[in-house]
Amino acid sequence: MEDRSRTGLHDFTRASRKAEEAAWRRFQAVQWLESIVGPLGIPNQPSEKEFISCLRNGLILCNAINKIQPGAVPKVVESQMPLESLSRESQPLPAYQYFENVRNFLVAAEELKLPAFEASDLERDTLDAGSAGKVVDCVLALRTYNEWKQMSNGNYKHIKSPLVMHSANRMHSRPPATASSHSCRNLDMSAGLDRQPPIEGDKQKPEVDSIESVVKLLAASMVDIKENIDDNLLASYHNGDLDAASVLRRIMTSCLEEHLQKKLPELECTLKESSKGRSSSPAHSTSIPLEDMSAAENSGCCKACLRKGNCNHRLLFQMQEKELVDLKALWLSAKREFEDLQTQLHSDLKDLGTQVKELSTAALGYHKVVKENRKLYNMVQDLKGNIRVYCRIRPSFSCESKNVIDFIGEDGSLVILDPLKPQKDGRKVFHFNQVFGSTATQVEVFKGTQPLIRSVMDGYNVCIFAYGQTGSGKTHTMSGPSGGSTGDMGINYLALNDLFQISKRRKDIIDYDIHVQMVEIYNEQVRDLLVQDSSTTKYPFILVILSHLNFISLERKTGPQSFCVSLTIYKLEIRSCTGDNGLSIPDATMHSVNSTADVLNLMKYGEVNRVVSSTAINNRSSRSHRSCLTVHVHGKDTSGGTFRSCLHLVDLAGSERVDKSEVTGDRLKEAQYINKSLSCLGDVITALAQKNSHIPYRNSKLTLLLQGSLGGQAKTLMLAHVSPEDDSFSETVSTLKFAQRVSTVELGAARANKESGEVMQLKEQIENLKKALANKESQVIQFNKTLDKPGAVTERTPQRTRRLSIENCSTAKTEKHGTLKTERDQKVLCQLV
Ligand SMILES: Nc1ncnc2c1ncn2[C@@H]1O[C@H](COP(=O)(O)OP(=O)(O)OP(=O)(O)O)[C@@H](O)[C@H]1O
Numbered sequence: 001m002e003d004r005s006r007t008g009l010h011d012f013t014r015a016s017r018k019a020e021e022a023a024w025r026r027f028q029a030v031q032w033l034e035s036i037v038g039p040l041g042i043p044n045q046p047s048e049k050e051f052i053s054c055l056r057n058g059l060i061l062c063n064a065i066n067k068i069q070p071g072a073v074p075k076v077v078e079s080q081m082p083l084e085s086l087s088r089e090s091q092p093l094p095a096y097q098y099f100e101n102v103r104n105f106l107v108a109a110e111e112l113k114l115p116a117f118e119a120s121d122l123e124r125d126t127l128d129a130g131s132a133g134k135v136v137d138c139v140l141a142l143r144t145y146n147e148w149k150q151m152s153n154g155n156y157k158h159i160k161s162p163l164v165m166h167s168a169n170r171m172h173s174r175p176p177a178t179a180s181s182h183s184c185r186n187l188d189m190s191a192g193l194d195r196q197p198p199i200e201g202d203k204q205k206p207e208v209d210s211i212e213s214v215v216k217l218l219a220a221s222m223v224d225i226k227e228n229i230d231d232n233l234l235a236s237y238h239n240g241d242l243d244a245a246s247v248l249r250r251i252m253t254s255c256l257e258e259h260l261q262k263k264l265p266e267l268e269c270t271l272k273e274s275s276k277g278r279s280s281s282p283a284h285s286t287s288i289p290l291e292d293m294s295a296a297e298n299s300g301c302c303k304a305c306l307r308k309g310n311c312n313h314r315l316l317f318q319m320q321e322k323e324l325v326d327l328k329a330l331w332l333s334a335k336r337e338f339e340d341l342q343t344q345l346h347s348d349l350k351d352l353g354t355q356v357k358e359l360s361t362a363a364l365g366y367h368k369v370v371k372e373n374r375k376l377y378n379m380v381q382d383l384k385g386n387i388r389v390y391c392r393i394r395p396s397f398s399c400e401s402k403n404v405i406d407f408i409g410e411d412g413s414l415v416i417l418d419p420l421k422p423q424k425d426g427r428k429v430f431h432f433n434q435v436f437g438s439t440a441t442q443v444e445v446f447k448g449t450q451p452l453i454r455s456v457m458d459g460y461n462v463c464i465f466a467y468g469q470t471g472s473g474k475t476h477t478m479s480g481p482s483g484g485s486t487g488d489m490g491i492n493y494l495a496l497n498d499l500f501q502i503s504k505r506r507k508d509i510i511d512y513d514i515h516v517q518m519v520e521i522y523n524e525q526v527r528d529l530l531v532q533d534s535s536t537t538k539y540p541f542i543l544v545i546l547s548h549l550n551f552i553s554l555e556r557k558t559g560p561q562s563f564c565v566s567l568t569i570y571k572l573e574i575r576s577c578t579g580d581n582g583l584s585i586p587d588a589t590m591h592s593v594n595s596t597a598d599v600l601n602l603m604k605y606g607e608v609n610r611v612v613s614s615t616a617i618n619n620r621s622s623r624s625h626r627s628c629l630t631v632h633v634h635g636k637d638t639s640g641g642t643f644r645s646c647l648h649l650v651d652l653a654g655s656e657r658v659d660k661s662e663v664t665g666d667r668l669k670e671a672q673y674i675n676k677s678l679s680c681l682g683d684v685i686t687a688l689a690q691k692n693s694h695i696p697y698r699n700s701k702l703t704l705l706l707q708g709s710l711g712g713q714a715k716t717l718m719l720a721h722v723s724p725e726d727d728s729f730s731e732t733v734s735t736l737k738f739a740q741r742v743s744t745v746e747l748g749a750a751r752a753n754k755e756s757g758e759v760m761q762l763k764e765q766i767e768n769l770k771k772a773l774a775n776k777e778s779q780v781i782q783f784n785k786t787l788d789k790p791g792a793v794t795e796r797t798p799q800r801t802r803r804l805s806i807e808n809c810s811t812a813k814t815e816k817h818g819t820l821k822t823e824r825d826q827k828v829l830c831q832l833v
Contacts, residue, residue, distance in 0.1 A: 016237075016244075019244075020244045020247070020248050022048070022132075022133060022136070023045060023244065023245075024245075024248055025133075025136045025137075025140060026045070026046060026048070026051050026132065026136055027044065027045050027245075028140060028143075029051070029136045029139040029140055029143075030042065030044065030045075030046060030051065031044075032139065032140070032143045033060060033064055033139060036063075036064045036067050036068070036146075037060055037063045037064050037067065040054050040060065041054065042054045045245065048132040051132050051135070051136070052121075052122055052132050052135065055122060055135060056102075056122045056123070057101060057102075058077075058100070058101025058102035058103075058104070058105050058122075059076065059077070059078070059101055061101070061102070061105040061139075062076040062101050062104060062105050062108075063076065064139075064142065065105060065108050065109065065112075065142060068142060068145065068146045068149065069108070069112060072108035072111070072112070073101075073104040073105060073107075073108050074104075075104070076101060076104070077100050077101050099119065102119045102122060103119060106119065109138060109142070112142075112145060114138055114141045114142055114145065115134070115137045115138050115141050116134075116138065117134035117135050117137070117138050118134075121134055121135055122135065148316070151313075151316050152316070152320075233247055233250055234247070367410075370410055370411055373411070374411065374412070374433075374434075377433075382715075382749070383749055386743065386744070386745065386746050386747070387710075387716045387717070387718055387742050387743060387745045387747065388433045388452070388715075388716070388717045388718070388743070389432045389433055389717075389718045389720060389739045389740075389742055389743040390432060390433055390434045390435070390436065390445075390448055390449070390717065390718070390719050390720070391414055391430075391432045391434070391435045391436065391719075391720045391721075391722065391736070391739060392435075392436040392440065392445060392473060392477060392719060392720070392721050392722075393405055393408075393435070393436065393437055393438045393721075393722055393724055394438060394471075394472055394473040394476075394721065394722070394723050394724065395438040395439070395724075396438065396723075396724045396725055397725075398725055401725040401726050401727060402419050402725075402726040403724045403725070403726070404416045404417055404418070404419060404724055404725070404726050404728075404729050404732060405417075405437075405438075405724050406427060408435050408437050409435070411431075412431055412432045412433050412434050412435055413429060413430070413431050413432075413435070414429070414430045414431075414432065414435045414736070415427055415428070415429050415430075416428050416430075416729075416732060416733070416736070418729060419726035419729055428733065428736075430736045430739070430740055431740070431743075432720070432739065432740075432743060433743070434448050436448070438724060442477070442480065442488055442489065442490060442491075442494070443494070445477060445491065445719075446491055446494040446495070446498075449464060449491060449495070449717060449719075450498060452464070452715050452717055453491075453495045453498060453499070453647065454498065454499075454502060455715060456499065456631065456633050456645050456646070456647045457499060457502045457503070457506070457510075457512070457633060457635070457645075458643075458645075458752055459635070459643030459644070459645045459752035459753050459754045460645055460714065460715055460751075460752050460753075461645050461646055461647075461708055461709060461713070461714035461715070461753065462645070462646075462647045462648070462709070462714060462715045462716070462717070463647070463648040463650070463706060463708075463709030463710070463714055463715075463716045463717070464491065464495075464647075464648070464649050464650070464716075464717045464718075464719065465648070465649075465650035465651075465652055465706070465716075465717075465718055465719070466478050466650065466651050466652060466719045466721060467652050467718055467719065467720050467721065467735065467738070467739065468652075468654070468720055468721030468722060468723075468735050469654050469721075469722075469723060469728060469731040469732070469735060470653075470654025471654070471723060472654075472721035472722055472723045472728075472735070473721045473723075474651050474652065474654075474719075474721050475490075475651055476490065477490055477491060477719055477721065478490045478491055478492055478627075478649060478650075478651040478719075479492055479493075479603070479627075479651065480492075480493065491649060492599075492603065492629050492649050493596065493599060493600065493603070495631070495647065495649065496514075496516075496593070496596060496599045496631060497596045497599075499512075499514060499631065499633065499647075500514070500594075500595060500596060509637055509638055510635045510636065510637045510638075511635065511636045511637075512633060512634070512635050513592070513633070513634040513635070513636075514592070514593050514594070514631060514632070514633055514634075515590045515591060515592050515593065515631070515632040515634075516530075516590070516591050516593055516599065516602060516629060516630065516631050516632070517530065517585060517588045517589065517590055517591075517629075517630040517632070518530045518588075518602065518603070518606040518627060518628070518629050518630070519585060519588050519627070519628050519630075520610055520627050520628065521628070521677070521701050521702055521705070522670075522673075523669065523670060523673045524673055524676075524677070524700065524701050525701075526585065526588075526701055526705075527609075528587075528588045528589055529605075529606035529607075529609040529610055529627065530588070530589050530591055530602060530605060530606055530609070531588075531589050531609070532589065584630075584704075584705060584707075584708055585630075585705070590632065603629075606627065606629075610627065627650075627651050628648060628649070628650045628651075628705060629648075629649040629650075630646055630647070630648050630649075631646065631647040631649070632644070632645075632646050633645050633646070633647070640761070641754060642754075643752060643753050643754040644753050645752070645753055646708075648705075648706065648708075648709055650705075650706070652678070652681075652702070653674040653677075653678070654674070676700060677700040677701065677702040677703070678702075680696065680699040680700035680702065680703045681700070681702055681703055681706070682738065682741075683696050683699065683703075684696060684697060684699075684703045684706075684710060685710075685738075685741055685742050685745055686741065688710060688711070688745040688746075688747070689741060689744045689745045689746075691746075695710075695711055697710075697711065710745075710747065711747070713747070713748060713749065713751035714747070716747065718739060718742050718743075720735055720736065720738070720739035720742075721735070722735050722736065
């Protein structure tokens with residue numbers, strides 16, 4: 001009986017404690033909500049019904065959550081009524097409004113991971129004892145969230161909501177369900193738990209364990225407290241001496257405080273251990289140690305917090321400390337990674353440097369090999385006597401037209417691109433001895449030709465001729481730009497300058513004699529451009545008159561050909577074979593030159609003559625007048641040996657097609673002559689390339705002039721010029737094809753025209769013997785005459801002087817009679833005869 005009454009009393013006590021707890025929690029919830037949204041219009045310690053009625057329309061909940069998390073509920077259905085009146089049952093709002101606000105609140109609460117409740121928990125009909133518990137839980141959780149947020153001082157973004165792990169922690173951290181499992185103390189404890197960082201992997205394990213032990217300790221304390229509640233207090237409650245709130249307050253202030261104070265050292269010890277465990281990390285040394293907080297401060301803080309049911313500062317501090325440690329660890333690992341990457345980068349750079357070095361060495365080697373190859377190739381060509389071919393590309397003058405030059409190789413290859421077939425099949429590849437791009441300077445081109453030119457000073461005949469379409473830069477290369485500075489001078493000037501320098505250097509061993517001739521071929525006539533007679537001194541004057549006449553003719557619209565101008569034009573003949581004096585145009589005037597200044601003067605003089613003659617014939621014609629500067633070198637060395645050589649520097653006429661140039665009259669005639677001479681040159685080249693027995697040199701004056709260079713043992717260089725513009729593509733192709741054909745011509749190894757001192761002596765002896773023989777013959781004739789009749793001397797046809805032949809290579813000259821000086825001379829003569 002006693003047992004039963006004791007059990008009944010115990011049940012009653014338990015139920016009443018539960019009710020007290022629920023009331024206490026409601027009180028806290030109302031207090032907090034009022035602090036957030038203002039007066040709720042319900043008593044401080046409301047019944048469940050009052051509490052639920054007040055929250056039913058969801059407006060207070062929505063406003064509260066929006067204050068804590070602005071915008072959590074984007075749209076709150078506002079009521080026109082004052083807040084206090086909303087709680088009154090007599091003025092309920094429409095159901096859909098309840099539903100709207102409550103549903104929005106529940107969605108927002110779920111996002112914040114707050115403990116949820118059902119919308120139906122707020123409905124009056126289903127309200128029964130304890131059903132408000134979930135709503136209270138939710139409101140108190142919101143309060144905890146708010147406090148956490150304020151404490152984390154804006155850094156909450158980096159820290160996961162303490163409520164995320166709420167249910168999970170609760171599951172394994174709480175002590176087994178007891179009568180007080182839903183107590184307010186339990187709720188506060190869970191709030192502390194809520195502030196635990198989320199468990200992520202094994203790294204978190206020690207912290208979780210320590211927190212777990214703290215929780216266990218606190219849970220055990222709760223049980224102790226529960227057991228030690230003063231029965232007198234409960235009795236006075238049942239007697240009605242004290243109300244529930246007073247009883248509860250006393251329990252809280254006495255039992256809980258006293259007991260927790262007892263347990264605090266143990267709790268601190270546990271926390272210290274956990275913090276020590278983490279201090280093994282080096283980064284922890286800089287963090288604020290937990291021990292620094294004085295025990296009195298701690299206990300004071302905890303006391304105050306516990307009184308409020310909210311002792312979580314230490315845990316928050318720990319959490320932040322851990323966050324800091326984690327960040328430091330992260331920073332350290334990032335630093336380590338960065339250092340690793342830096343080391344890697346350094347080693348990669350080193351490797352790269354080594355590779356670049358190797359590559360540059362290989363490239364250097366490659367360039368050396370290419371250079372060597374070219375040298376060897378040129379040597380082979382020299383041995384075979386191939387005509388060397390260089391190609392020069394003029395800079396483009398038109399920005400609109402496309403450039404057909406695709407690639408210029410160091411090995412002398414040139415690739416051009418057909419503008420009408422820009423694909424692969426539009427590419428044409430040519431190979432020459434060297435290719436000069438549009439940026440090549442005059443000196444660079446000259447340097448390429450220099451070894452050849454220098455061999456003139458060793459007795460070799462050399463010929464350099466510029467070929468290409470009109471305007472492709474032939475005159476620019478050979479003579480330089482008209483009116484250009486000496487820095488831009490062409491090969492003609494640079495070559496002679498070089499020859500003078502060599503002559504100066506060798507003056508102690510070889511005595512050089514340098515002469516120049518300058519002629520032009522116009523309409524198959526050869527003209528001397530350096531002729532000096534009485535008429536030439538008047539050239540400037542004539543020039544003025546001719547210009548004036550042309551001006552008048554233009555004014556009267558009459559053709560320039562209607563004027564008959566009498567001018568001495570020298571029509572020279574070309575020897576197909578050089579004679580004893582080594583001249584192919586012996587009648588052209590020869591000028592001795594000793595310096596570059598002499599050369600410049602002569603070139604200017606020749607230019608004036610060319611202008612005069614071209615003006616005399618046709619004021620518009622200049623392109624068809626092609627000049628040939630011939631440098632004759634005669635050397636005599638100290639041993640008595642001599643040599644004779646010549647250097648032809650020929651600027652050919654433009655190779656454009658007649659149909660394209662659309663000319664008529666005299667211009668057409670000129671073009672036809674030019675084409676004929678160029679096609680004759682082509683024929684000669686073809687015949688030479690095919691090694692034909694007959695080479696048609698005589699077909700044109702040009703080929704006759706170049707015969708010594710193309711057919712003899714001369715060194716010949718062709719400078720093919722091309723324009724890079726796309727509208728000149730067909731001309732460019734034909735020039736390059738012709739140049740390629742020329743490069744296949746083998747002339748045989750070049751031979752120097754040298755004669756040693758001994759040969760010279762022998763030759764001199766022969767000359768003397770010839771003279772002596774002739775002398776003897778005349779003496780014999782004279783003697784015969786006196787022997788025959790004294791008065792009647794037989795008339796004999798005098799010996800006919802052999803005629804100077806231009807084209808049959810005859811070199812005989814009128815010989816004078818001489819006497820045989822010695823007996824030795826006579827013997828030699830007999831041998832020769
Ligand atoms: N390499 C170059 N650099 C600069 N200008 C150049 C070059 N080559 C040619 N020119 C310029 O192009 C123009 C035509 O050149 P040039 O008179 O030498 O051609 P061409 O082939 O001799 O013509 P033509 O056959 O009609 O006499 C000139 O004004 C010349 O100065």
